[in-house]
Amino acid sequence: MKWTTPYWSIRLFIVVATAVSSFSATAQVSKTSPSVEVPSTKVTLGAIRWDNWSLDSPYGQVLADPGLRERVPYYTQRLPNGNLGFPGNTERALNADVHYAKAAGLDYFIFGYYLESAAWERDPGRAAALNRALTNFVRLPDKLGIKYALNFNLSFPSRDVPMVSAAISKALLGSDYMRTSDGSAPVFFLVNTLATWSKGLGGEQGAKAALNDIRDRVKATTGRDLYLVALLFNLPETGPVAHSLGFDAVSTYATALGANGKSLPYASCAALARNAWQAAAKDGSGGFLPTVTLGWDYRPALRDAQEKKNRKPNPDWCEAATDEEWTQQIRDAINEAANNPRNDRFRSVVIYAWNESSEGGWIQPTLSEGVRRLEVIANAAGRHPTIPPFKLAWPTRIDPKTCPVGSSSISTTTAGAGCKSANDLMTMAWPCPPGMQIAGEELRRDPSEEGEKIPIIWQERLCTPQSR
Structure with missing residues (x-):
């Protein structure tokens, strides 16, 4: 079936626009403030999820290379036909994820949510399949205190506002949904290009009306206020517009790079992100959630025919980071989130990503890295909880x-x-x-x-x- 806005398009969104387009990719590493001024307990840590990993998905074969073992998830299994299977959306995998996330000191997952709507020629059945990981997460009897938030990965027309509101309200009925300091519920929207996103809602005035309608509907159903976060690119330009539409805060999905076919040291990639943080904090008029991008290199994804068709063929990429570089970036982000006075309702850091293995950002254990990244995050945040057997x-x-x-x-x-x-x-x-x-x-x-x-x-x- 042809999709006007394809379900895989989230991956294209991140490539066609860059979070740091206002800054040169060869920028010098910016000076940073000393680390660990702010106790990490004052800031929550959320991890973005992309859950198109399932036994019946051919997409996982992009990782079927012994040279990519540092990316291959812990749950990978060999199928009877000899191919690899990636059952990352099963209940047993989600149970393991909860324990791994707890050990890393994370507070919540940001689940990519696909509205089960037929609007714009979309397939509701496909959306339900992509939401299976979230469904199994919600079913877990014990999540060890790990919360979750919804991220609407696709834009939607005005007629789907009631469906969006109903999905949020349903999530808020449970006790595992993330809360801000004033009890509001954070909801993320992958906006990408604001003009395009708003167009589906009838323009800027329509977008404002849609966000207000969503707030009112959810409030009437659950009694909860919402804290709406726009995941944007080119933050210095798009952030103020998003706030004017009614978003409470802005952030980005990842620090993407250009398409010149060259590598950048991780220190330069980290500096680009910090420059974006500083610009957003200076020019913004609302909350800002800094993003830590653990890695960016989508070259393996180009092995998939559909990905190759829709991605730029010569991407730039971040070289592998040391534990010390990740630690510095995480601590800087915690300080950035805590010290921004406009973050009084929700001081949080967004980490890219739990399972973007083909795109270059992951936290989950892998075949050759094991639990390395869990340990780095736990040590950077100073969180070492005791987990029951x-x-x-x-x-x-x-x-x-x-x-x-x-x-x-x-x-x-x-x-x-x-x-x-x-x-x-x-x-x-x-x-x-x-x-x-x-x-x-x-x-x-x-x-x-x-x-x-x-x-x-x-x-x-x-x-x-x-x-x-």
């Missing part, structure tokens, strides 16, 4: 006919030769979070996650706190 579970490549797992599980240490999983360089990395250790591993026989009657062998790993 829990189990990770994933399907193995063990033939059930050769492994005598009956009605009860068996220990991997006592299992016979037929219970050994095939060695696969591109799968099987479900690490315990930082501060936790493996306390036991067992195999069990159960149906597959698709509910098929034919059982498979699952591996369970018990993670427990390390003694300190």
Whole structure:
């Protein structure tokens, strides 16, 4: 089906516009204020999610390269046809994500939300599939205090305002939705080009009316006020316009770069972001959420035919960062968020990203990096919570006919030769979070996650706190 505004277009949005177009990509590293002046407890940390990772999605094959193991998510598995599967939207993966996020000191996820509307020739079924990760997150019985916020990744026409309002109201009925200091609910909108976004709502006056209508509808349904955040590019120019439309704060999805086919040291990429922060703080008339971009390099995504068709072919990219460079950037962002007097309602940092693996920004554990990025964020923010014991579970490549797992599980240490999983360089990395250790591993026989009657062998790993 042809989509007037395709569901994959969020990835194009980030490429065609740059968050730092007012600054040269070769700018010198700007001077920064000393780190850690502000306790991180005064600032919340949110991570952007892009959840088009599923077993039935061919998109994941862009990562099917041993040279990209630092990007390949911990949950990757080998499918019967030999391809890699990326079940990142399953409940077991979301349960692991919650524990990893808690260990990193994050406060909330920013879920990309796709309105299940048929407007502009869109497919509501496809939107529901893209929202599956959020659905499974909400179903988790224990989220360890990790909250969430919605990010409307696509623009929408005026007739969909009631549907937008209903989606927000439904989310606010639960206790896991993020709150600002005054109890309002933050809602993000990936606006990209303000003129185009507003056009779908009838122009600037229509956009103002739509935002007010959304506020009023949600208030009438839930009793909650909203804190609306526009994710923009070219902030010095677009930020003031967004505030005039009625957004309470502005931010950006990521610090994107140009299309000259060259690399930039991470220090230069970080400096570009800080320059944008300073410009937004100087020229803005409302709240501002600084974004920490952990990496930017979408060259692997060009292996997908659709991505190659819609992205610039010669992107610039950020070189890999050191732990120290990430730490500095995170602490600078925390200070920026805390010291801006217009952030009194919501002092927060947006981190790009939890799982933008093909685009170059991720926090989640990967095959070769393990939990490195979780540790960096936790150390930078000075947050090291104690996490209760829990189990990770994933399907193995063990033939059930050769492994005598009956009605009860068996220990991997006592299992016979037929219970050994095939060695696969591109799968099987479900690490315990930082501060936790493996306390036991067992195999069990159960149906597959698709509910098929034919059982498979699952591996369970018990993670427990390390003694300190």
